[in-house]
Amino acid sequence: MTPRQTRLIQSLADTLPDRAIVTDRTDIAPWETDWRQRWHGTAPILFAPDSVAQVQAIVAAAGRERVPLVPQGGNTSMVGGATPPADGTAVILSLRRLNRIRSIDANAGLAIVEAGVILADLHAAAAAVGRRFPLTLGSRGSATIGGLVSTNAGGTQVLRWGTMRGLVAGVEAVLADGSLYDGLAALKKDNRGYDPNQLLIGAEGTLGIVTAATLRLAPAIASRAVGWIGLASPDDALRLLRRFQAAGDLVESFELLPAESLAAVLAHVPGARAPLAGEHRWHVLVEAVISDPDAPSPAQFIERVLVQAIAENMVEDATIAVNEAQAEAFWRIRDSISDAERATGPAAQHDISVPVEAMPRFLIEAAAACEARFPGTRASGFGHLGDGNVHFHVRAPRGADRATWLAEEAPVVTRFVDDLVVAAGGSISAEHGIGQMKLAELERLSPPPRMAMLRAIKQALDPHGIFNPGKLVALAPGAVAE
Numbered sequence: 001m002t003p004r005q006t007r008l009i010q011s012l013a014d015t016l017p018d019r020a021i022v023t024d025r026t027d028i029a030p031w032e033t034d035w036r037q038r039w040h041g042t043a044p045i046l047f048a049p050d051s052v053a054q055v056q057a058i059v060a061a062a063g064r065e066r067v068p069l070v071p072q073g074g075n076t077s078m079v080g081g082a083t084p085p086a087d088g089t090a091v092i093l094s095l096r097r098l099n100r101i102r103s104i105d106a107n108a109g110l111a112i113v114e115a116g117v118i119l120a121d122l123h124a125a126a127a128a129v130g131r132r133f134p135l136t137l138g139s140r141g142s143a144t145i146g147g148l149v150s151t152n153a154g155g156t157q158v159l160r161w162g163t164m165r166g167l168v169a170g171v172e173a174v175l176a177d178g179s180l181y182d183g184l185a186a187l188k189k190d191n192r193g194y195d196p197n198q199l200l201i202g203a204e205g206t207l208g209i210v211t212a213a214t215l216r217l218a219p220a221i222a223s224r225a226v227g228w229i230g231l232a233s234p235d236d237a238l239r240l241l242r243r244f245q246a247a248g249d250l251v252e253s254f255e256l257l258p259a260e261s262l263a264a265v266l267a268h269v270p271g272a273r274a275p276l277a278g279e280h281r282w283h284v285l286v287e288a289v290i291s292d293p294d295a296p297s298p299a300q301f302i303e304r305v306l307v308q309a310i311a312e313n314m315v316e317d318a319t320i321a322v323n324e325a326q327a328e329a330f331w332r333i334r335d336s337i338s339d340a341e342r343a344t345g346p347a348a349q350h351d352i353s354v355p356v357e358a359m360p361r362f363l364i365e366a367a368a369a370c371e372a373r374f375p376g377t378r379a380s381g382f383g384h385l386g387d388g389n390v391h392f393h394v395r396a397p398r399g400a401d402r403a404t405w406l407a408e409e410a411p412v413v414t415r416f417v418d419d420l421v422v423a424a425g426g427s428i429s430a431e432h433g434i435g436q437m438k439l440a441e442l443e444r445l446s447p448p449p450r451m452a453m454l455r456a457i458k459q460a461l462d463p464h465g466i467f468n469p470g471k472l473v474a475l476a477p478g479a480v481a482e
Helices: 003-012 025-031 052-065 119-128 145-150 196-200 234-247 259-268 298-311 324-335 337-343 356-373 402-423 439-445 448-461
Strands: 069-072 091-094 101-105 110-114 168-174 180-183 209-216 223-231 251-258 282-290 317-320 347-353 378-384 389-395
Touching (some): 052 069, 101 119, 110 119, 110 145, 119 145, 180 196, 223 234, 223 324, 234 251, 234 282, 234 298, 259 337, 282 324, 298 317, 337 347, 347 402, 356 389, 356 402, 402 439
Antiparallel strands (some): 223 282, 223 317, 347 389
């Protein structure tokens, strides 16, 4: 523990309860490593406040002592965004105990939720009043609202509801001097200039500590239907998506995956079964929902579109889940792809996005380019076709040593893939954020004016660099005041 960190604890001893200051190495250790065991740090202190006032006190004291803070929720970042640096200079600020749902207004469709509320708990609370929060993730049992806001999380329902940015109606956050920014009012019109809420959303905790958010709720689902479709190409999948969208506003998810991804799940996930009898090069999982129980069923909607698409040879085969168990089985295949492909061997995995209309071509051409550039590798992509989000994986040659390939070859592969993404007009981070994993690539590939703007915002809101050091954007050398 550094002298500054010691003084920080001493200055807070009379303000915080004992349970809010954790220094036991056994208790801190699980939070020093990301959940995928890829990023490892050291933090001599873990603060665990249970009120906004306590967060304010911690931030104000850390600012005075120039002790960096790493905000942390469920620790489910995919890019090392919540892992402290390895040198022990930063401490962890856990928001997990700020876990109150302050209010839910079913009529207004709004919930005011603190940063430590777990996504699954919000889902349950919204359901109890006949509403729902239309964002879901595989980590919904551990991901927290503060983390979802700070990373502008996506998920499988972006097609209809947008990312977290579109679901947040207001933000409360503690700023670098310990003051409280209260932007929780859900105003439909507000033309007071720059929008601090939007700056804080997706900032990965580098501009302020999100303590609560006002979230938009949607009507509860009266009925849903889930279909599995076999196709010949991604182009056919995009044509089918446009057909569904022209037919009505019922589709919430439209997931595209290649045959090799399905094969990996069937080989490595116990109990998984192929939804269709025949072989198909590409597959789509589609989900449609209705909120009005008197409306035509979503199964009829999907069937009507598919009948015409099959007649036009746009679709090779399809099935609609006959019950919830089968619907969940279809979704289990989609949710298991990353783990199943990981079981086949090491891979360079990329969360990227390209314009929706460019996604079919990118999937084919980028895979071919990678396999040609790196002989022996196998490349493919799957993801959310409706929003252009591709999870693009380049798997190591068979027999490659995992540790060696990931350390020496995977970074070269990633630079190559990122170059392809930028050339296609896309983004090197679609929904996982930048964190520390993509920091260097963001610097390498971003136009200088963009980086200058990011640094200027960081410098203005966090002049001493105490918020989440080494993530998203680093201040220019010498810019941090000592």
